Amino acid sequence: MSISERKERQRAERYELILSTACELAEAEGWDSVTTRRLAALIDYSQPVLYSHFKGKAEIVGAVAIRGFEELAERLKISKVGAAGQTNILRNVCAAYLDFARSRSVIYEAMFVLPTGLKFASEETPAALQAAFAELVAALGPKRDMLAMKAEVLWSALHGLAVLVQSERIPATGAEARLNVLVKAFS
Amino acid sequence: MSISERKERQRAERYELILSTACELAEAEGWDSVTTRRLAALIDYSQPVLYSHFKGKAEIVGAVAIRGFEELAERLKISKVGAAGQTNILRNVCAAYLDFARSRSVIYEAMFVLPTGLKFASEETPAALQAAFAELVAALGPKRDMLAMKAEVLWSALHGLAVLVQSERIPATGAEARLNVLVKAFS
DNA sequence: AAAAAATATCTAGCAACGACAGCTTTATGT
């Protein structure tokens, strides 16, 4: 079974190559430029090969998004260490979320804006996604009533800020002050 | 000069026809289905005629968006009448915003999600857009410190809720409870 | 009233898109 193992490994490598290339291209020129043709050319395979890995373009975006959820959950977790007091934890988590949205804006777009076909808040929700949401819930502290609801509204506010600043509907200046307002409102 | 007036009027009528048709088509099948060809066929003109009115597809979406801002500002204004107390005003305005996003989701998408080339928070920001934002600011009441910042965060939260519920990333149930959380956080 | 200029509109086409059917090459197991 060593040969088929090798094949499978090579297939997995190509899968990764597709995702990383898609990511790089999107980062360089935006998701609109990530077409199946350009992607195929960049990985030195013909276009239909992509369809042997993914059902379509949306599924490629979705796969990138899942990687993004893993990284986001990780970053939120790390942001908590060394924070003194509940308010500080909340503040750090919010800052980490917004920083992720800013520094990985292309991946963020895949996760939360583009159509991916991913299921949220259900049985088949990817584990990474659930983990990221759990970090938000935990950041709100021990006050128990309506916890999930509060987390959803907090998440909405963070997402709104991220996406409205990104699309220049809210000016980039004043991010610090808005973070202060947000943390105060939720602590 | 009566003839040229008539011509100008007919041109304006066709402009309106394009916008209303685009709106109807988007409402029926989504913005992806609003292609220049289908739009042209529906108004019984050839495709290039659209380009004599608009620079491109994005500008058509932008024109629909501006109409949306007018309606949103109007709705927010109306929502205030008969509200007793500052908190009630805030609550009504938030509810009106979310209701607009829900009931006119296609127009909302044009206003806040799709690329339109509209300038926000600048000199050339459309009046309707400024008016809508002013309603949000007013809803926060007379407390003066960081008013614009607070309004931006409130708007972000509303937008986040609207868009995350719309894309089924937050469940539709519990809208009332989330509104409670939001209003409490900002009053 | 005829000729010239300007305006309005259409036909046809470009380059690029996502997706797929079917053929050809390559590798596998006997």
Added chain:
DNA sequence: ACATAAAGCTGTCGTTGCTAGATATTTTTT
């Protein structure tokens, strides 16, 4: 060595946004 199965490519379909060039219509000038 040979049949078979898997993998990948060429070519194509139907669309997309957008535009150049041709044509018809109206307006202005002579």
